Amino acid sequence: MDDTQRTLIEKAERAHRLSEEELASLLADDAAEEAMAAAADRVRRAFVGDEVHLRGLIEFSSYCRQNCMYCGLRRDNEKAQRYRLTPEEIVALAEKAKAAGYPTVVMQSGEDVWFTAERLAAIVREVKALGLTVTLSVGERTREEYRALREAGADRFLLRIETTDQALYERLDPGMSYENRVRCLADLKSLGYEVGTGCLVGLPGQSVASLARDVLFFQSIDADMVGIGPLVPNGDTPLGDVPAGDMRLVRRVAAAIRLLLPEANIPATTAMETLLPGARELMLRSGANVMMPNVTEGEARQKYALYPGKACVADTPAHCRACMEGRIQAMGRTVGQGAGGRRRAL
Numbered sequence: 502m503d504d505t506q507r508t509l510i511e512k513a514e515r516a517h518r519l520s521e522e523e524l525a526s527l528l529a530d531d532a533a534e535e536a537m538a539a540a541a542d543r544v545r546r547a548f549v550g551d552e553v554h555l556r557g558l559i560e561f562s563s564y565c566r567q568n569c570m571y572c573g574l575r576r577d578n579e580k581a582q583r584y585r586l587t588p589e590e591i592v593a594l595a596e597k598a599k600a601a602g603y604p605t606v607v608m609q610s611g612e613d614v615w616f617t618a619e620r621l622a623a624i625v626r627e628v629k630a631l632g633l634t635v636t637l638s639v640g641e642r643t644r645e646e647y648r649a650l651r652e653a654g655a656d657r658f659l660l661r662i663e664t665t666d667q668a669l670y671e672r673l674d675p676g677m678s679y680e681n682r683v684r685c686l687a688d689l690k691s692l693g694y695e696v697g698t699g700c701l702v703g704l705p706g707q708s709v710a711s712l713a714r715d716v717l718f719f720q721s722i723d724a725d726m727v728g729i730g731p732l733v734p735n736g737d738t739p740l741g742d743v744p745a746g747d748m749r750l751v752r753r754v755a756a757a758i759r760l761l762l763p764e765a766n767i768p769a770t771t772a773m774e775t776l777l778p779g780a781r782e783l784m785l786r787s788g789a790n791v792m793m794p795n796v797t798e799g800e801a802r803q804k805y806a807l808y809p810g811k812a813c814v815a816d817t818p819a820h821c822r823a824c825m826e827g828r829i830q831a832m833g834r835t836v837g838q839g840a841g842g843r844r845r846a847l
Contacts, residue, residue, distance in 0.1 A: 565611025703746025759788025
């Protein structure tokens with residue numbers, strides 16, 4: 502790594518600002534990886550501390566109306582094993598998550614039209630009554646639906662942009678509108694949600710300049726949470742034969758997100774661990790501060806198959822919780838207490 506790159510990393514750590522060209526040059530440079538990760542780790546410690554927040558993940562439906570070309574849940578995937586938990590089953594999993602010590606649950610599904618805003622709102626109210634913080638990840642809805650879910654008690658919403666390259670987005674997400682995706686994020690922010698977004702690394706046709714624009718987009722909307730992950734090819738999708746995302750590039754993107762969004766919550770994701778055992782620890786040392794252990798049980802845990810080889814899919818929720826806590830403590834970090842919302846600097 503040359504002095505120019507070192508200077509850019511120092512600038513990002515100090516000012517949390519880089520131009521698209523500066524950011525792209527760092528993302529393109531393998532030699533910058535360790536210095537970026539170390540700087541991101543220092544920023545993480547300074548802004549969000551040493552706590553790692555655990556969110557209990559409930560994957561409650563594998564039905565999806567969308568047809569994204571990289572996703573195993575895509576509408577046209579006839580090999581996908583579809584399931585839909587009942588509202589009672591979802592609430593029961595939330596109760597177990599609370600008993601296991603999770604202060605937050607993430608309720609995630611494909612874009613399942615059976616779960617109307619009215620049905621989801623009823624579930625959210627029951628889960629909120631347990632004293633839990635509720636994050637939803639259910640895709641694109643109207644502003645009115647988002648409002649109804651917010652009024653029911655939903656605190657946070659995850660909606661990844663996946664890529665800010667509009668042509669690439671609309672090519673890989675047929676029938677979907679990039680402008681509508683951006684509209685959804687704006688609506689969520691204006692309705693008072695903590696808003697999470699993020700991107701995939703390794704999409705065919707994606708450039709480091711595009712990834713730089715992704716990071717700057719997250720900064721421009723003041724994202725509260727940013728989740729990224731590598732593309733993990735699924736043989737049952739049109740992108741089944743493309744190479745997997747480069748974990749070294751994923752790490753540089755994650756570090757860049759921490760450097761430019763110092764207060765954000767950034768998860769170390771399952772997709773990373775699927776491609777690289779031990780990746781969660783690696784990412785926690787590169788700016789991440791959140792993990793989302795799966796609390797889904799039984800067959801549903803196996804059937805929510807976004808991609809093959811999903812890490813920890815055979816584990817029980819209890820084992821997953823204990824494993825995560827042990828790994829965090831082995832790093833000298835602590836499990837976060839409370840809801841773990843975004844901590845804004847004074």
